[in-house]
Amino acid sequence: MNEKKNKGADLISKIPKWVWLLLSLLTAVIVWTLLSLNPTTARSFPNAIKTFSSAELMVRRGVLFSDISSSLISAGIGFLLGFVIGVPVAFLMAWYRPVRFIIEPWIQFIRNIPPLAYVPLVVISAGIGRKPQIIVICLATFLTICITVFQGVINVDETLIKAARVLGANDRILFTRVIFPATAPFIITAVRLGISVSLTTLIAAESTGAMAGLGMRIRSLSNTFETEPMLLYIIIIGVIGMLAEKILKYFERKLTSWQEKREI
Amino acid sequence: MAGEERDLKVKIRGVTKTFDGRKGQVIALNGVDLDIYNNEFICVVGPSGCGKSTLLNIIAGLLEKTSGEVQVDGKEVQGTGIDRGVVFQQYALFPWLTVKKNVLFGLKIQKKSPAEMEEIAMKYIRMVGLEKFADAYPKELSGGMKQRVAIARAYAVNPSLLLMDEPFGALDAQTRTQLQTELLKTWEEEKKTCFFITHDVEEAVLLATRVIVMSARPGRIKEIIPVDIPYPRDQETKMSPAFTDLKNYIWNMVYKEYLEVAE
Numbered sequence: 472m473n474e475k476k477n478k479g480a481d482l483i484s485k486i487p488k489w490v491w492l493l494l495s496l497l498t499a500v501i502v503w504t505l506l507s508l509n510p511t512t513a514r515s516f517p518n519a520i521k522t523f524s525s526a527e528l529m530v531r532r533g534v535l536f537s538d539i540s541s542s543l544i545s546a547g548i549g550f551l552l553g554f555v556i557g558v559p560v561a562f563l564m565a566w567y568r569p570v571r572f573i574i575e576p577w578i579q580f581i582r583n584i585p586p587l588a589y590v591p592l593v594v595i596s597a598g599i600g601r602k603p604q605i606i607v608i609c610l611a612t613f614l615t616i617c618i619t620v621f622q623g624v625i626n627v628d629e630t631l632i633k634a635a636r637v638l639g640a641n642d643r644i645l646f647t648r649v650i651f652p653a654t655a656p657f658i659i660t661a662v663r664l665g666i667s668v669s670l671t672t673l674i675a676a677e678s679t680g681a682m683a684g685l686g687m688r689i690r691s692l693s694n695t696f697e698t699e700p701m702l703l704y705i706i707i708i709g710v711i712g713m714l715a716e717k718i719l720k721y722f723e724r725k726l727t728s729w730q731e732k733r734e735i
Numbered sequence: 736m737a738g739e740e741r742d743l744k745v746k747i748r749g750v751t752k753t754f755d756g757r758k759g760q761v762i763a764l765n766g767v768d769l770d771i772y773n774n775e776f777i778c779v780v781g782p783s784g785c786g787k788s789t790l791l792n793i794i795a796g797l798l799e800k801t802s803g804e805v806q807v808d809g810k811e812v813q814g815t816g817i818d819r820g821v822v823f824q825q826y827a828l829f830p831w832l833t834v835k836k837n838v839l840f841g842l843k844i845q846k847k848s849p850a851e852m853e854e855i856a857m858k859y860i861r862m863v864g865l866e867k868f869a870d871a872y873p874k875e876l877s878g879g880m881k882q883r884v885a886i887a888r889a890y891a892v893n894p895s896l897l898l899m900d901e902p903f904g905a906l907d908a909q910t911r912t913q914l915q916t917e918l919l920k921t922w923e924e925e926k927k928t929c930f931f932i933t934h935d936v937e938e939a940v941l942l943a944t945r946v947i948v949m950s951a952r953p954g955r956i957k958e959i960i961p962v963d964i965p966y967p968r969d970q971e972t973k974m975s976p977a978f979t980d981l982k983n984y985i986w987n988m989v990y991k992e993y994l995e996v997a998e
Contacts, residue, residue: 493913549856591895626861628827630823630825630827631827631829633797633821633823633827633842634821634828634829634885635829636797636815637795637796637797637815637817637819637820637821637889638817638820638840638841638844639815639816639817639841639844639845639889639890640844644844645750647831648840649829652829652831653829653831727831728872729830729831729832729873729874730830730874
């Protein structure tokens with residue numbers, strides 16, 4: 472019994488990763504095709520050929536690339552702002568307890584509210600266009616990044632701080648050579664989560680008054696029941712997320728290879 | 736043993752430390768007096784909760800005392816200083832730095848020239864026998880090797896007093912004996928003043944010039960026992976009658992303290 476299992480495990484690890492990826496993709500396409508053949512789901516899942524050829528239609532309408540770039544700009548700026556604000560706030564919260572006691576409840580409170588709920592409020596003040604989108608994405612990524620980095624800073628091993636102190640480190644050295652590198656893995660995780668949040672929030676952010684964008688286009692296509700480009704757009708969002716994840720994983724491996732534990 | 740003609744290294748007078756616990760104030764140290772002379776190897780034993788780590792942290796400047804006096808080389812301790820090196824039980828190596836960079840950490844703060852830093856770092860890495868692992872990261876090392884790095888790192892900044900907080904407590908018996916022998920050898924060469932905490936009475940008797948037994952609740956010094964066994968010592972020293980007698984004597988005393996804590 473055990474031997475059999477081992478042989479199975481052997482075979483599994485013998486197959487290279489890219490083959491598994493290909494198999495996974497193939498399975499997805501098969502399921503997709505089955506869904507497109509099944510009468511009850513066929514309308515939501517037009518087959519792959521139809522879906523991908525709708526790209527041509529969207530290009531002809533002159534919206535595909537502007538939608539992608541518009542969404543990337545909103546998500547990118549929103550994410551960057553969220554990161555730039557979130558990281559220092561996280562350090563301040565960890566460093567000064569009053570800051571933590573004031574801000575942490577806000578973060579926990581807002582984090583549980585779906586962005587879709589407050590988008591209209593933001594639009595009322597910020598107007599339509601890119602501004603409200605950036606505000607909403609910025610807020611969502613800020614919350615995620617701040618809480619993740621904060622956890623990282625307060626979890627820095629206290630004996631490392633003591634060790635640095637007895638070796639002569641002052642506050643500045645302590646921060647740059649101990650706390651910052653010790654927090655680096657959490658910052659990278661925060662970036663990964665932040666990117667994911669910025670993409671998932673994108674749809675909500677573009678729900679009101681956007682002129683272009685992947686999320687906005689999906690909504691407008693739903694009004695005309697054009698399921699092929701809708702599905703295409705959904706796939707594009709997924710692909711962007713996966714690419715971002717892959718790039719970050721690469722940096723993560725480079726920057727934090729010293730870690731004992733490695734998530735898979 | 737402690738003759739007046741020897742230089743006083745650490746002077747501790749009436750040191751008290753209280754913590755605010757959940758059930759009110761906890762007295763960790765209650766009026767500790769102790770003189771440590773240059774070139775001494777002091778080992779502190781006692782049940783957990785007797786405040787031995789607290790005392791070490793106060794000497795290191797990592798913890799503020801509630802009252803009393805702690806002087807190192809005639810100067811009142813205020814915060815940490817590189818005249819006092821510390822080796823922690825949990826190694827406390829910076830995991831993102833290689834062995835060599837860990838050892839260099841304190842030297843870089845002192846802004847020595849690169850050539851000098853390199854020389855000092857390699858000298859102590861060689862001293863602990865890890866020259867082959869200079870570029871390895873802590874995660875690639877065993878517990879014993881990690882503690883060797885921590886010892887090299889503490890030595891590299893050349894403190895005049897070495898504070899060791901149960902440095903071998905997390906190691907297996909074999910590695911522990913090995914490191915004890917190495918530490919003995921190093922101490923016999925340099926005679927750097929050591930303040931060494933352990934819960935292992937045998938270890939204390941093997942290493943120390945004087946063993947300090949502390950009692951718990953509240954933490955204070957119960958007895959100071961000079962170890963009149965001549966150096967050089969090694970693991971065979973443990974077989975001698977003088978050693979076993981002293982070990983048993985101290986062990987009984989510590990055991991009584993354990994029982995009291997357990998009650």
